[in-house]
Structure formats: structure tokens, C-alpha cells
Amino acid sequence: MVTSAAEPAPAGADLATPGAPSHGADPLPKLALGAIGVVFGDIGTSPLYAFRETFAGHHKLAVDALHIMGVVSLIFWSMLLVVTIQYVTIIMRADNKGEGGSLALLALISGRVKQIRWSRGIVLLGVFATALFYGDSMITPAVTVLGAVEGLAVAQPSLSHLVLPLSGLIIIALFVIQSKGTAKIGLFFGPVMLLYFVVIAALGVMSMVKTPGILWALSPHYAALFFYHDPLRAFLALGSVVLAVTGAEALYADMGHFGRNPIRVSWMFFVLPALMLNYMGQGALLFRDGVPALESPFYKLAPAGWELPLVLIATAAAMIASQAVISGAFSVTQQAIQLGFMPRLRIEHTNAATAGQIYIPLINWLLLAMVLLLVAFFRSSSNLTAAYGIAVTGAMLIDTCLLVVVLRRLWNWPLIAAVPLLAVFFLVDGAYFTANLTKIVSGGWFPLLAGFIIFTILTTWSKGRQLMIARMREGAMPIKVFIQSAATAATRVPGTAVFMTSTPEGVPHALLHNLKHNKVLHERIILLTVKIVDEPYVAEGQRCHLEDLTHGFHRMILKYGFIEEPDVPVALANVHRCGAEFRMMDTSFFLARQTLLASSRPGMMIWREKLFAWMLRNAESAMEFFRLPTNRVVELGSQLEI
Incomplete structure (x- = not known):
């Protein structure tokens, strides 16, 4: 059985592969239109509930x-500091060969902090950010769809x-x-969201014209006055x-799909102005109508008779926002x-022409169950x-904590440059996080609970893999000793045998078991390890590393980026430095399937060992994950204590 292991790509490697995202064409x-349709759905639907909830x-x-x-001043300066400066201007510069997101950032910095004593803490922070993303993936569809459909009651x-x-x-x-793919309906995402932003901006302007004084709220001194005269409520707000x-x-996580500049242009020149016009329009409405407008200041902006069309447009936008988050959950799971x-899961492609469009059934149905719950x-967007x-x-x-490592x-x-900037970000993000902690009893417990459960699953699988590989290495026979003793003693049969192994050292368990039971060796034996590097893509020229071990034995390492999908038969077909060409009908693949036994050996607590063993048993077959031909695979089982 093969498990992927992350390692840095070779220095100077050219990773601009045909599969890598290329936006230049x-x-x-x-x-920019595509970014409006996919990237800004979540933040774009915030006017449905954000302003109302503040009051x-x-x-x-x-x-x-x-x-x-x-409040209007706080919203504007929050968008300026958090979105425009922190994410769009700075964090989006920390791309991993064009890819963004917490795991891509973690992979980018992991090679730089391995020698630092707090590197493990950095890794755990990145993993917990990923766990929180799954919590967000559950809440976003629920709150956006509910917030949009509640306009029906208005x-x-x-x-x-x-x-x-x-x-x-x-x-x-x-x-x-989701299982049908979103390639066709995705073509409408941009135009629909474009219409949505134009409509909410127009509604905001119509309201502002009646109360133009709301424009003064863009001054930061109104936010300062709020804190000066009512500090407790300002903090809670x-x-x-x-x-x-x-x-x-999401702007950072979806950077790989569109590139940095299109997202920046869309945000600065279209999305940000449209959102602020709508928020100021809602503020102006409160000035005129007072408390009655709080039922739904977003929908109250619409003229009489236009509420239902606005409900339809907002619901379409909410579905697009939810779609983007669901697709993001699939992408993060693959990474x-x-x-x-994470253990191997079944991944289906919904579009043969686009590698990034994937569907993961288990994640899809688990998310659906949690969203409906x-x-x-x-029962309401306000409660959510x-x-x-x-x-x-x-x-x-x-993300701000990870930014410390990026900057330094x-x-x-x-x-002198990093400390003041980081101090502002920590002050702002820390204040927001602390203020939200006051809502734990009201519902904030859910994402924390979901985050800790998912964090436990992610770290248990990672630690369990490390322990399993370490235990396998302990009993591994040196390959040179094995070749010298077995190469001439065993009967050699025609063909090629590929023994998949998770470690590039020692003799694979499957090879030992095959020799023990069948008492033969193939003429050509490949000890194959698949490794996932800390880069999104690996160039074909850097894909394969081959070592001749003599007597027909070869050590092969195939490298893939963390958003690529390993395809072993295709990779073997491109290898021309290992004797005769690989023919699948003459090649047998040997996999070792470990049955884990929980033990009291140092490593993990018993309950985590049992959790890891359960995940290993239910992981997707290595045969399917690496796209091995089903009629050429032999699995050999063994037991292992961790």
C-alpha cells in the first residue's frame, strides 16, 4: 500500500506544467467577471443579514x-483593513505557485520552518484553520439560503x-x-452575480439620494465616536x-482559479463599491424609517412591488455563494x-476538460446532512x-499568525516594517474574534465543536501515518542485503512486478510476502514510492527519479503536486530509462494492506489508534486512488502494531 509523503520540490525545479493554472491566455x-461569479459570492451576500444583525x-x-x-463606518474600515489591505494587498502575495488557501500556505512555509522549535505549532495552526473552514462550509449554505428566502416573508x-x-x-x-458537475451552470455565475451587485448598488444609491448625509459615515472618526461614547456595545457590535x-x-483560497490581478480588480473597482453603496443605503433607510426597517433593511430598500424579484435575485446569489463554498470544500479535501x-477518499471528475472540477461523494453528503441539521x-439566519x-x-x-512567518x-x-503592520492586524482580528466569543452560548459553540472534531481527525490521521511508516521502517531489511541473498537464489519469471511502498528505503512487505509464498521473482522489479511535494504542480521532467539497484531491481520515486492526481500507469508509460517499455499486460502491481493492532507502545492514545485503524480500513483502495488496472493488482495483507 502506498501513502503519499510531503517533501520539498528539488531546488530550481520548473513547476510550470501543462496542468498548472495559466491565466495569461x-x-x-x-x-474578472469569472472572479465576480465564484470568489465574491460569500462576502457579496453578507448585506442580507450583516447590517440587520448589528442592530x-x-x-x-x-x-x-x-x-x-x-456601524457604517466600522463596516467600511473593516473592509478596508481586513479585505483590501490584509488579504487583497498582502496575503494574496503569499501564493504557492499561484495557489492560495491555508493548506497551500502551510505547504509553502513548511520547508522554511522545519528547523525552528515552534514549527509544529505553525503546522497545527494551519490544520486548525482548515478544520474551521469545514465549519464555515456547513454554515455558509444554511445562513445565505435562509437569509435570501426570508425575504419571502417580507x-x-x-x-x-x-x-x-x-x-x-x-x-x-x-x-x-454536485455529482453532475457545475461546468454548464457555472457559465451563468458571473452574469448572475454581476446583476446582483448592480441591483444592490442601485438600491443603495436610491436610498442614499434621500439621505445624503450618510456619506459622512466613511470618515473613521464616526467609528471612534462610537467606541468613545458606547465602548461596550461598540465592542460587542x-x-x-x-x-x-x-x-x-475565499479571495485567497480561490486565487489559483483566476489569478491575483483579476480578483484585485474585481474587488477594488466593482464589488467593494457595490457593497458599500448598499450598506450606506441600509444606514440611510434606518435614519428615515427607524426600528420598523430592522425587520429586513436589505429587502426594505426595494420599492413596492419589487420585493419578490429581489428575493429571486438574492436567492440565486445565495445558491452561487453556497456552490463556491461546497466546491472549496472538495478542493481543500483533495489537498x-x-x-x-486525510485518508484516501473517492474523487470523481465532473468535467474531463477541467482537472479542478471534482466531486467527493462522502464530503458532499456529510455537508448536506450538517446543513439541514x-x-x-x-431556524433563522439571525440565529445562525x-x-x-x-x-x-x-x-x-x-492567517495572521501564518503571516508572521511569511513576512519574516x-x-x-x-x-521595523513587519511589527507595526502585524500589530494592526492582530489588534483588528483579535478584537473580532474576542467579540464573537461572547456568542458561544448562542450558537458559537457549533463551529468550535465541529472544528475540534475535524482537527482531531486530521491530526490523528497524520500522526498515525507517521507512526505506521516508522514501525514499518523498524523491521525493514536493507535492500542491498535482500538483493544479494535473493536475486540469485529465487526463480526469476518473465514480466515486471511493481511493489508499491510508502517509504523509499528497505524492502517492501509485499515483496517479502510474495517471495515467501510464491517463491519467485520477476525479471524486472520496481520498488515504487509516490510522494506529494510542497508545490501545487510538478513538471513532467521532474516527475520520476529512478535508481538502478542491479540484478533487475529498480527504485522509482514519482512526485506529484498537492493538487495533482497521481496516475501511476500514465507515469510509467513516460519512463524510458528502465529497460523495455512498460506494458500493462506484462506488469503486476503488488500492494500491502496493513491491519493495524492498537497497542500500548508509545505513540498515540489507544482511542486515537483505534480511530486511525478505522479510517485506514475505510480509506479508498490504493488501486483506485493511483488508477491501477484492476486485473493487474495483487494485494497481500499483514498486521502491524503502532
């Missing part, structure tokens, strides 16, 4: 000039009883279509204000599998926002 406007949520505010101007109060069942049906439909910047991490934090349990904030702010705070170790910034 597409014009900037096209990429009518768990820590209510008085609807007066001080609080209205203060437009037609008599239909309020349909909000929950209709939301459930939309969510079920959204997850059911941060827990809801941060909902306006949820999805900021986690390749980097050794959240909708049934919390309490659970929403902690996952987002926790991930932001972790990767970019070599001097302390």
Missing part, C-alpha cells in the same frame, strides 16, 4: 445617529411558513446537482460587523488527502449568524 475582463441581533443597538453612523407575510421548507428544498437541490467581511479568506492529513435547529462569526474570525486570526522567513521583512 484569458483577457483580464473575462477573468437587531444578540447585542441590540439603539437606532440613532451615533450608532448608525458608527414581501408576502402570509407565506412566512414556507421559508423553512423552501430553504430545505433549495439546499437539497444544491447538493444533489464587532461580532456582527465582521459578518460584512465573511468570505475574505488534505495529498498532503497526508443547522437549518432545522437554528451567532454560529457564523467564530469560524470566520478564527480562520482570519490564524519568506520575505525577510525588517522588524
